[in-house]
Amino acid sequence: xxxxxxxxxxxxxxxxxxxxxxxxxxxFPREEGGIVFFDTFWQDAIGRHPIHVIEGEITTLPDGKSxxxxxxxxxxxxADDPMMQEWNxxxxxxxxxxxxxxxxxxxxxxxx
Numbered sequence: 001x002x003x004x005x006x007x008x009x010x011x012x013x014x015x016x017x018x019x020x021x022x023x024x025x026x027x028f029p030r031e032e033g034g035i036v037f038f039d040t041f042w043q044d045a046i047g048r049h050p051i052h053v054i055e056g057e058i059t060t061l062p063d064g065k066s067x068x069x070x071x072x073x074x075x076x077x078x079a080d081d082p083m084m085q086e087w088n089x090x091x092x093x094x095x096x097x098x099x100x101x102x103x104x105x106x107x108x109x110x111x112x
Contacts, residue, residue, distance in 0.1 A: 015073040028111035036111040040090035
């Protein structure tokens with residue numbers, strides 16, 4: 001079964017109701033429901049909040065590659081989506097943090 005937490009070919013984007021879109025560099029389930037996600041370039045964030053909590057039930061939509069999390073739509077973007085340019089820049093330069101350190105940060109935000 002394809003869940004929001006599976007590995008996939010293309011990245012996920014959170015589409016916030018106010019029109020803001022954000023690539024999900026990392027995504028974790030929350031104990032209370034919902035997700036914790038990290039923006040691309042999260043480790044270099046200065047003057048912005050690169051880690052987000054979305055509360056609410058996670059519902060898989062019929063297409064199998066998009067989800068509702070609370071009032072936020074999370075979709076797997078296509079390879080020709082303009083946001084792939086940012087994703088490719090992120091993949092090319094991201095520093096490899098130890099997985100346990102990334103998980104520790106996510107736990108601070110309520111991740112399982």
